[in-house]
Amino acid sequence: MTPAARISAAIEVIAGILAERRPAADVLTEWGRRHRFAGSGDRAALSSLVYDTLRRRASAGWIMGQPAGEETPRALVLGMLHLARGLDAEAIGRLCDGSRFAPEPLTDEEAARLAGDTLGEAPAHVRGDYPEWLDAPLARVFGDDRAEEGAGLAGRAPLDLRVNTLKSDVGKAAQQLAHLDPVAGAWSPLALRIAPNADGKAPPLTAEPAYLKGSVEIQDEGSQLAAILAAPARGAQVLDLCAGGGGKTLALAALMDNAGQLYAYDDDLRRLAPIHERVQRAGAHNVQIRSPKGRAGTGPDVLADLEGRMDLVLVDAPCTGTGTWRRNPDAKWRMRPGALAERVKEQAEILDAAARFVKPGGRLAYITCSLLDEENVDQVRAFLARHAGFRALPPAEAVLALGERGIALRAAALERPEGLLLTPRRTGTDGFFVSLMVRDA
Numbered sequence: 001m002t003p004a005a006r007i008s009a010a011i012e013v014i015a016g017i018l019a020e021r022r023p024a025a026d027v028l029t030e031w032g033r034r035h036r037f038a039g040s041g042d043r044a045a046l047s048s049l050v051y052d053t054l055r056r057r058a059s060a061g062w063i064m065g066q067p068a069g070e071e072t073p074r075a076l077v078l079g080m081l082h083l084a085r086g087l088d089a090e091a092i093g094r095l096c097d098g099s100r101f102a103p104e105p106l107t108d109e110e111a112a113r114l115a116g117d118t119l120g121e122a123p124a125h126v127r128g129d130y131p132e133w134l135d136a137p138l139a140r141v142f143g144d145d146r147a148e149e150g151a152g153l154a155g156r157a158p159l160d161l162r163v164n165t166l167k168s169d170v171g172k173a174a175q176q177l178a179h180l181d182p183v184a185g186a187w188s189p190l191a192l193r194i195a196p197n198a199d200g201k202a203p204p205l206t207a208e209p210a211y212l213k214g215s216v217e218i219q220d221e222g223s224q225l226a227a228i229l230a231a232p233a234r235g236a237q238v239l240d241l242c243a244g245g246g247g248k249t250l251a252l253a254a255l256m257d258n259a260g261q262l263y264a265y266d267d268d269l270r271r272l273a274p275i276h277e278r279v280q281r282a283g284a285h286n287v288q289i290r291s292p293k294g295r296a297g298t299g300p301d302v303l304a305d306l307e308g309r310m311d312l313v314l315v316d317a318p319c320t321g322t323g324t325w326r327r328n329p330d331a332k333w334r335m336r337p338g339a340l341a342e343r344v345k346e347q348a349e350i351l352d353a354a355a356r357f358v359k360p361g362g363r364l365a366y367i368t369c370s371l372l373d374e375e376n377v378d379q380v381r382a383f384l385a386r387h388a389g390f391r392a393l394p395p396a397e398a399v400l401a402l403g404e405r406g407i408a409l410r411a412a413a414l415e416r417p418e419g420l421l422l423t424p425r426r427t428g429t430d431g432f433f434v435s436l437m438v439r440d441a
């Protein structure tokens, strides 16, 4: 396919996403099925055009003079080519020449809009490329910086790896993956970072021998930091209450050096399923998987014997995922206020359920990949008000788990008395909130 034909295809796919409100990945897969002639290079270039357009939806629509919510797919793609790819009106005009498979030529108005530089006057939610209804919640957290924080979330994400110290070390893993040019992470001593290629695609890491042998896992550096700050001691009794596919579980097992006992639970059996194979591959021998039995809330309590016994309970809570918008740019436009209210309710219930497992002197680590106070500091404050025996560990103490890097991390992150907030703009990671609470009594 020519570059111009790829742009036409991107306009068609964006139209499908907007019209049917379907996830971008599904619409792209369907496009691939209907266009079997397209090679892997074409598909990669197309998905990159589509995801970049979704990342910049509000700002691309704005510079093209489109009313919010009624943007045409063509305007969004043209606006993105200007804003995200740095193409000027002339270069875009050369691509849109109306020839076979190419988009129609630019109208005078489109050419004029692409020649202007009009984002300066735009409101924060447009400059930050997030839904307007989230402006007030984000202003609560970031104040006047919210547009810049949003712009950080509208960028592309790198591929982060966590070196599994149960099987390898950072030097060896970096050598095995030298052909991918990994660089050391800025904060996590276990992180290797691989930059995306020009199309924003990561290399097929899951086919690499280092991955197949369990020497490295794919895990955002922010997620690695959350596990490190939770600071599971070697030999401790730890419960990962929302273990999902086991990303944090595996990081905790390695930090514990396979000593002590790590219980992994999730109330969704299907989400927990991949953990079995991952634990094997990682050589994590101290993990005991506790699968829910029966329908949620009706089966036997498979965690009853852990009550009051845990040194650390990790709650990696279900959340709106606002911190991961770099990786899921279409999710930000599909998010609705009702979903936020639902997550907030679930989080409070899970925190209450988690408290009963923490032994006196033990800790509760609360983690979300959200940026919103409603899911983060508000949730911690409300929990502490309900549970008098718990107190928040000051972030200055929590970062000691990272050694010297902890001081710099604290300075870079957004610090609140209840915890630390990491963001793409501040720490170059996905957005993560980490709060540690200690049970005194």
Ligand SMILES: C[S@@+](CC[C@H](N)C(=O)[O-])C[C@H]1O[C@@H](n2cnc3c(N)ncnc32)[C@H](O)[C@@H]1O
Binding pocket: 241, 242, 243, 244, 245, 246, 247, 248, 249, 265, 266, 267, 268, 271, 316, 317, 318, 319, 346, 350
């Ligand atoms: C953010 S995800 C966990 C990700 C995982 N810890 C990781 O690092 O890969 C949140 C998980 O919480 C689970 N969850 C939701 N409600 C729960 C509950 N009441 N008890 C336990 N797990 C729950 C969801 O099924 C989901 O897998």
